[in-house]
Amino acid sequence: MKFTKMHGLGNDYVYVNCFEETIENPEELARFISDRHFGVGSDGLILIHPSKVADFEMIMYNADGSRGEMCGNGIRCVAKYVYDYKLTEKTEISVETLGGIKYLELNVKDEKVESVKVNMGSPELAADKIPVKSQNQKVMNEPIDVEGITYHMTCVSMGNPHAVIFVNDIKDLDLEKIGPKFENHERFPNRINTEFVRVIDKETVEMRVWERGSGETLACGTGACATVVACILNGYTNDEVTVHLLGGDLQIQWDKKENLIYMTGPATIVFDGEIQI
Numbered sequence: 311m312k313f314t315k316m317h318g319l320g321n322d323y324v325y326v327n328c329f330e331e332t333i334e335n336p337e338e339l340a341r342f343i344s345d346r347h348f349g350v351g352s353d354g355l356i357l358i359h360p361s362k363v364a365d366f367e368m369i370m371y372n373a374d375g376s377r378g379e380m381c382g383n384g385i386r387c388v389a390k391y392v393y394d395y396k397l398t399e400k401t402e403i404s405v406e407t408l409g410g411i412k413y414l415e416l417n418v419k420d421e422k423v424e425s426v427k428v429n430m431g432s433p434e435l436a437a438d439k440i441p442v443k444s445q446n447q448k449v450m451n452e453p454i455d456v457e458g459i460t461y462h463m464t465c466v467s468m469g470n471p472h473a474v475i476f477v478n479d480i481k482d483l484d485l486e487k488i489g490p491k492f493e494n495h496e497r498f499p500n501r502i503n504t505e506f507v508r509v510i511d512k513e514t515v516e517m518r519v520w521e522r523g524s525g526e527t528l529a530c531g532t533g534a535c536a537t538v539v540a541c542i543l544n545g546y547t548n549d550e551v552t553v554h555l556l557g558g559d560l561q562i563q564w565d566k567k568e569n570l571i572y573m574t575g576p577a578t579i580v581f582d583g584e585i586q587i
């Protein structure tokens with residue numbers, strides 16, 4: 311099977327062009343190929359398919375083989391793949407995902423995609439749609455107990471579920487210990503992606519993320535969008551924010567008039583490969 315290793319700010323996936331390849335058991339392939347010792351090594355697997363309702367379809371699997379509804383860093387890499395490998399000449403494309411059809415603007419330099427602006431759609435705040443168990447319609451700075459400590463979370467879906475936790479310091483977090491406790495907490499029927507965020511000023515935040523099905527990653531596009539929505543709802547930032555992630559920066563904007571979230575960031579091809587499956 312031919313594949314391409316790509317990343318968005320270090321959030322790395324193995325990409326397969328399913329116009330050319332047929333994948334029998336993608337969950338099993340995701341688990342094998344993501345393994346950083348016995349496989350290629352990645353945060354998961356992303357399949358690029360034809361679509362009946364958009365230019366392309368993105369199907370994304372986490373490293374544990376579970377399917378994610380949407381992947382922000384991944385969809386920017388899909389855009390780079392289809393343009394740089396000449397599956398399209400368009401610099402505005404649509405991509406079908408489980409989280410709905412997304413519209414992308416490709417910023418091209420010397421015939422290669424350098425960065426991508428993604429219309430990530432509208433954030434979902436209704437607790438039962440995220441889903442998260444709560445007495446309230448929306449989960450805004452609600453307490454949640456993990457390992458004997460009470461955190462306060464704001465929950466947002468960007469197609470996939472997120473719990474945003476504001477902290478004073480993101481460096482001294484023991485994510486390996488508390489990440490899985492949040493991910494598998496009984497309040498999240500479909501598990502959860504958890505962002506730990508320090509607000510720096512009205513235009514700048516920094517965050518780390520423990521991803522459902524993949525653990526700590528260097529960046530998370532949908533997580534950065536959920537983070538900015540939570541910041542704005544809590545009055546911590548303006549509507550345009552630079553999000554510092556371990557792997558680099560994303561620009562996130564909530565167009566309140568249209569109720570649309572825009573994410574702008576890079577996409578990188580690391581190498582092409584072939585693997586016996």
Ligand SMILES: N[C@H](CCC[C@H](N)C(=O)O)C(=O)O
Pocket residue numbers: 321372377378379380381382383384470471503521522523524527529530531532533
């Ligand atoms: N890394 C992805 C998010 C993956 C989310 C996945 N872990 C899930 O199960 O929702 C991003 O850049 O948006």
